[in-house]
Amino acid sequence: MILPQPMVRGTLIKRYKRFLADVAMENGEIVTVHCANPGAMTGLAMPGADVWLSRATNPNRKLKWSWELVGLESGLVGINTSYPNKIVGEALADGRIAELAGYAQHRAEVKYGENSRIDFLLSAPDRPDCYLEVKNVHLSRRAGLAEFPDSPTLRGAKHLRELTRMVEQGHRAANLYLVQRTDCTRFSLAPDVDPAYSAAFDAAREAGVEILCYSCTITPEKILLADALPIR
Structure with missing residues (x-):
């Protein structure tokens, strides 16, 4: 971008x-x-x-x-939280997210669940729809470790529950954490910041919601999705 x-x-x-x-x-x-x-x-x-x-x-x-x-x-x-969807959207179009490759259509801001909108709905004739939620990450309290969230997020927990329901209905669902920092090499939740979100995360992951995390390449000219990061 x-x-x-x-x-x-x-x-x-x-x-x-x-x-x-x-x-x-x-x-x-x-x-x-x-x-x-x-x-x-x-x-x-x-x-x-x-x-x-x-x-x-x-x-x-x-x-x-x-x-x-x-x-x-x-x-x-x-620090601009309106950019992650644009960054991920470009990466999807270019096929640069290996776990989400092969979908012919990427629709943004599609209504679903209980008065919610999914960031991206990925579809193809030969596979289940994939509901993709994108979260911006910029908290880092220990060298090299990116964390989410940086403040309590009732909305974020709701999104995880919505994704869980999509899996229960036979769809694919994924939550992608995009780290808008150039100094982090791994990712973890911050349960001390929001225990309720951490509990919703654990429940969603156990139910089959896929958890992805990617870093960014950042310069004063552009921000691009870069490498997958390990999740602790």
Whole structure:
């Protein structure tokens, strides 16, 4: 996925009200930017951090800048939670997710279950439909280990229960965790953050929901799905 260009570098002053942040630009200007991330962003919103911004193409938008990346000593992190579905969608179209290859049709945001929408519904004439949920991952509290979630998520637990029901009905179902970091080589749940989600995860996996995790290649120009990561 190509990021909006050109990207502009700055220094984070503070993040507040979840969706806002103040950033000092390299020319000395202080701007308020949109932060497309409702999560806790643990370890990613520290004052003084290097950040990369994109400029809005809509001249009528109130906030002219959007926060896209944060730079850590260990690597780059994508903080925009609207991007994982786009990244995974491109990878599906290119056949780069081995476990999900061979499906002729990939439909996004299909209604199913109890007032839910599945991120992708994969279908082909010779196999069961596959219901695919995508989760963004950017929490890392130990070197090399990506974790999910970074805050309690009732919605995430609901999605796991919906996927379980699809398996019970004879379909295939998978939950793909996309790690928007370049410094992680393995993945684990964070049960101390949300025990209920962890319990729903265990139940879904035991019922036959497939669990996948992939890393990303990240530069100021693009974010691409990269390698499968081992799941602890």
